[in-house]
Amino acid sequence: QWQEKDVQKRYSRSVVNMDELLNIEDDLVSNVEKLAEALSRKAKTIKWGVFKMMKRRQKYKTSRELFANPIDSFSLVRHMQSDWLMWLVYLEKPVGEEELAYLHSRMPLLPKYSDFIDAAEGIRKMQATYQMLASDIANGLLDGVQYNSSLKPIDCLAMGHHLMNDSRWSAAEQWISAGIEVKGKKGKSSSMEMELLRGPKVADLCRTLGQVQMKQKNHEAALQAYQLALKLSPHDAEIFAEYRVLEQRYLTLSSIEPIEQEDEDSDGESLLFPPCCSGRCEVSRNLTGLYCVYNHVTSPFLQLAPIKTEILSIDPFVLLFHDMISQKESTLIRSSSKEHMLPSATTDVDASGSEDHVATFRTSKSVWYSSTSNDTTKRITERLGDATGLDMNFTEYFQVINYGLGGFFETHLDMLLSDRSRFNGTRDRLATTLFYLNEVRQGGGTHFPRLNLTVFPQPGSALFWYNLDTRGNDHTSTLHTGCPVIVGSKWVMSKWVEDAGQEFKRPCVDSSSSTKELPSAERLLI
Ligand SMILES: O=C(O)CCC(=O)C(=O)O
Numbered sequence: 337q338w339q340e341k342d343v344q345k346r347y348s349r350s351v352v353n354m355d356e357l358l359n360i361e362d363d364l365v366s367n368v369e370k371l372a373e374a375l376s377r378k379a380k381t382i383k384w385g386v387f388k389m390m391k392r393r394q395k396y397k398t399s400r401e402l403f404a405n406p407i408d409s410f411s412l413v414r415h416m417q418s419d420w421l422m423w424l425v426y427l428e429k430p431v432g433e434e435e436l437a438y439l440h441s442r443m444p445l446l447p448k449y450s451d452f453i454d455a456a457e458g459i460r461k462m463q464a465t466y467q468m469l470a471s472d473i474a475n476g477l478l479d480g481v482q483y484n485s486s487l488k489p490i491d492c493l494a495m496g497h498h499l500m501n502d503s504r505w506s507a508a509e510q511w512i513s514a515g516i517e518v519k520g521k522k523g524k525s526s527s528m529e530m531e532l533l534r535g536p537k538v539a540d541l542c543r544t545l546g547q548v549q550m551k552q553k554n555h556e557a558a559l560q561a562y563q564l565a566l567k568l569s570p571h572d573a574e575i576f577a578e579y580r581v582l583e584q585r586y587l588t589l590s591s592i593e594p595i596e597q598e599d600e601d602s603d604g605e606s607l608l609f610p611p612c613c614s615g616r617c618e619v620s621r622n623l624t625g626l627y628c629v630y631n632h633v634t635s636p637f638l639q640l641a642p643i644k645t646e647i648l649s650i651d652p653f654v655l656l657f658h659d660m661i662s663q664k665e666s667t668l669i670r671s672s673s674k675e676h677m678l679p680s681a682t683t684d685v686d687a688s689g690s691e692d693h694v695a696t697f698r699t700s701k702s703v704w705y706s707s708t709s710n711d712t713t714k715r716i717t718e719r720l721g722d723a724t725g726l727d728m729n730f731t732e733y734f735q736v737i738n739y740g741l742g743g744f745f746e747t748h749l750d751m752l753l754s755d756r757s758r759f760n761g762t763r764d765r766l767a768t769t770l771f772y773l774n775e776v777r778q779g780g781g782t783h784f785p786r787l788n789l790t791v792f793p794q795p796g797s798a799l800f801w802y803n804l805d806t807r808g809n810d811h812t813s814t815l816h817t818g819c820p821v822i823v824g825s826k827w828v829m830s831k832w833v834e835d836a837g838q839e840f841k842r843p844c845v846d847s848s849s850s851t852k853e854l855p856s857a858e859r860l861l862i
């Protein structure tokens with residue numbers, strides 16, 4: 337699970353460092369502009385020199401008697417002997433060394449290949465979860481919402497190559513076809529531009545499409561793609577060579593070749609990323625009785641200031657508390673966390689060491705605060721104690737989390753221990769609280785696949801659920817997912833309530849009918 341051990345900037349894992357990228361690009365561009373100015377100054381000087389020499393040459397051409405004059409002869413010899421040496425020295429003198437050295441010094445700040453992989457995986461997970469088409473994403477249509485952004489053919493090709501590296505052939509094919517489609521729409525750009533700036537030629541895209549189709553044993557389609565590539569780039573030797581190989585294979589070996597295994601495990605994928613992240617497939621839940629109440633029972637203070645509470649599920653018990661954090665508090669938490677955020681790690685509990693690793697099953701950045709870290713955390717802790725009726729002296733630190741591009745948290749359970757080891761007296765996560773600190777433009781819900789429930793972030797609200805049932809056993813239907821963010825950024829803050837210490841607040845009871853006797857929030861079930 338823990339493939340990435342290096343903790344770097346990880347630009348794609350949160351939006352907090354993304355604006356740094358824009359600043360870096362501004363800086364690089366102004367430096368390259370200086371370099372261009374230095375180059376054009378030199379080119380101007382050279383042109384001026386050429387002009388002068390042509391003038392001199394013109395003079396010799398027009399006057400036949402020239403060499404009779406010793407002055408002219410002397411001048412010509414001197415010029416040819418020394419001026420050209422000087423010219424060579426000048427021409428060879430490097431230009432913009434300082435600017436180039438500066439560019440070199442900034443390179444370590446740029447996103448790494450691992451950042452690209454993170455970004456591509458973000459798009460892939462988002463695409464799989466919300467079942468989007470590559471061509472829709474490329475055209476800015478995200479899960480039914482049209483945005484005014486689009487991908488360039490080179491972006492689509494990069495997605496295609498990323499998926500090809502992962503042997504995800506059919507997904508790669510979608511992306512490369514999307515690249516061809518986008519390229520077709522944009523028309524031809526000026527041939528003066530460099531390949532780098534102009535992006536890939538349609539022929540390159542067709543060739544890659546041919547490669548992917550070959551991997552999928554779609555020989556006819558592959559041949560067609562190569563034929564188109566050759567039509568567009570008839571002199572490309574590499575395309576031609578590959579085409580010939582393909583043609584040979586098609587004619588001879590096609591039937592006995594083993595089919596290249598596709599890595600795509602679509603079942604596995606849909607299990608990890610349940611399709612209902614969109615919330616559109618929810619069915620009405622069978623909640624009898626009130627499911628929207630003012631909680632004034634779990635703390636005497638709530639008699640004065642009851643908390644608007646939605647009961648989202650009874651077994652497991654899932655609540656949504658409204659207005660738990662003010663806008664001012666959310667802003668403060670987000671802004672003061674920004675500079676301390678690190679790529680979210682997870683503790684490998686099975687490993688012998690207690691090392692933290694950057695996780696691949698959650699793409700976010702986070703930072704921890706104790707309940708007493710400042711006035712805001714103290715106030716929020718107290719409010720949570722009031723809302724849940726649980727003892728806040730037995731809770732873990734707050735964790736502030738920000739999700740970046742396609743940021744997600746794969747489907748998981750929050751408790752750490754097995755039922756058996758929990759009863760040995762080790763602490764575990766009795767309940768989870770997720771405070772939503774901002775509004776996410778699109779996507780980013782918290783989804784419970786076994787409850788058919790998707791909760792979308794509402795600023796200031798707090799989602800609360802018990803991970804352990806009333807007997808203290810695992811409640812496996814609390815399985816949940818942090819769905820990929822589509823547009824925007826998602827800030828949440830979690831707090832886990834420990835089981836040890838809540839014995840009087842939430843004692844074990846045998847049947848849920850007696851839960852209304854409990855001092856904790858289950859009293860709301862009347
Ligand atoms: O971000 C979310 O919606 C889920 C977060 C979560 O499950 C966790 O932090 O354990």
Ligand SMILES: [Fe+2]
Binds near residue numbers: 748749750768816
């Ligand atoms: Fe969780």
